Amino acid sequence: MTSISALNYTHKLGLFGNHENKNEQNLLKVSEIKNLLIVQLVKYKNSSVSIENIDIDNLKLKNEPQSVISNKDTRILWNGPYNWFLISIKKDLLKVIYEVFKNTEFAITDLSHSRAIIELEGNDVKEVLKKGCPYNFNIFNKNNCINSTFNGIAFTADMIDVDPYKVRMFSLRSFGESFYHSITDSSLEFGYKAI
Amino acid sequence: MLHIKCPHCGLRSQNEFTYGGDATVKRPELNKEISDQEWDNFVYLRKSPRGNHLELWQHISGCRQWIKVERDTLTHEIFKTFKANEEV
Numbered sequence: 001m002t003s004i005s006a007l008n009y010t011h012k013l014g015l016f017g018n019h020e021n022k023n024e025q026n027l028l029k030v031s032e033i034k035n036l037l038i039v040q041l042v043k044y045k046n047s048s049v050s051i052e053n054i055d056i057d058n059l060k061l062k063n064e065p066q067s068v069i070s071n072k073d074t075r076i077l078w079n080g081p082y083n084w085f086l087i088s089i090k091k092d093l094l095k096v097i098y099e100v101f102k103n104t105e106f107a108i109t110d111l112s113h114s115r116a117i118i119e120l121e122g123n124d125v126k127e128v129l130k131k132g133c134p135y136n137f138n139i140f141n142k143n144n145c146i147n148s149t150f151n152g153i154a155f156t157a158d159m160i161d162v163d164p165y166k167v168r169m170f171s172l173r174s175f176g177e178s179f180y181h182s183i184t185d186s187s188l189e190f191g192y193k194a195i
Numbered sequence: 196m197l198h199i200k201c202p203h204c205g206l207r208s209q210n211e212f213t214y215g216g217d218a219t220v221k222r223p224e225l226n227k228e229i230s231d232q233e234w235d236n237f238v239y240l241r242k243s244p245r246g247n248h249l250e251l252w253q254h255i256s257g258c259r260q261w262i263k264v265e266r267d268t269l270t271h272e273i274f275k276t277f278k279a280n281e282e283v
Contacts, residue, residue, distance in 0.1 A: 065203055065204050065205065065258075066204065066205075079258070080203065080257075080258035080259055080260060081203055081258065081260060083258070083259075134196075134207070134208030134210050134211070135207070135208070136206075146204075146257075147204075147211075147256060147257045147258065147259075148207070148211055148256055148257065149210055149211060149256045154255075154256045
C-alpha cells in the first residue's frame with residue numbers, strides 16, 4: 001500500500017508572498033516532514049514505576065513542563081503530566097518502546113499517521129507564530145515545546161533550533177490542510193520558500 | 196481576554212481553556228441512599244455568586260488537565276489556581 005502524506009496535495013513548492021528583492025537564503029522556509037515515528041506515552045495514574053529508570057534510545061523521560069529531551073534521531077516532548085510524545089526518525093524504535101514500556105504501566109499509542117507535520121525555519125518564525133497563537137513566544141527557547149492553538153486549531157510546537165529559528169509543528173492530520181493554510185497565510189507577509 | 200495560570204504549564208491564554216462549572220459541588224457518596232431532591236440539587240442547583248467563585252477549567256488545548264480556578268465573577272480577577280486534586 002502506498003502511504004500518502006498528510007499535506008501531499010496541499011504543499012506546493014516554490015516562492016510565495018513578499019519574497020521579491022530578498023535573499024533566498026534568508027527567506028522563511030516551510031516544509032512538510034514525513035515518515036516520522038510518533039508515539040504517545042502516558043503513565044497510568046495508579047502506576048508506581050519510576051520514570052528515572054527508563055531509558056529509551058539513550059534518553060531518560062523527564063516530567064518537566066515544556067521540556068524536550070533529544071538526541072540526533074529522537075525527541076521526547078512533554079505533553080502533560082506523565083504524558084509524552086516520542087518523535088523519531090527511527091521507525092524500528094516502536095519495537096523497543098513496547099519492550100521498555102510495560103503495557104500495565106503505560107498507555108502506548110502509535111500516532112505516526114495521525115498528524116500533519118510542518119517545519120518552519122528562518123528568523124521570522126516567531127513572528128509568524130505570534131500571529132495566530134496566544135502563547136508568549138518571547139520565552140520560547142531551544143528544546144521547549146508547547147501545546148496551544150493556532151487560529152483555533154490545536155497544535156504542538158517544538159523548537160528544534162534558534163540560529164535560525166527552526167520549529168516543528170504537529171496538528172491533527174484531518175486539520176492539517178487548514179493548519180497549513182493558516183501558517184502559510186501568516187507567512188506571506190514575510191515571503192516564504194516552500195521546500 | 197483572561198490569562199489563566201495552569202498549575203502544570205504556566206500562564207496561558209483563556210483561549211486554551213474550557214470552563215467546567217462550579218468546583219464546590221460535591222457528588223453524593225457512592226451507594227448512599229439519597230432522595231430525588233438531593234440528586235436534583237446535585238445535578239441542577241448552582242449558586243451564582245457575585246464575587247469570589249471556585250471553578251473547574253480544563254486546559255483543553257494544552258496539557259488537557261482539569262484544574263481549579265479561584266476567580267472573581269465581577270472583576271474576572273483570578274486569585275489562585277490549583278491542581279484538580281489539591282484541596283483549597
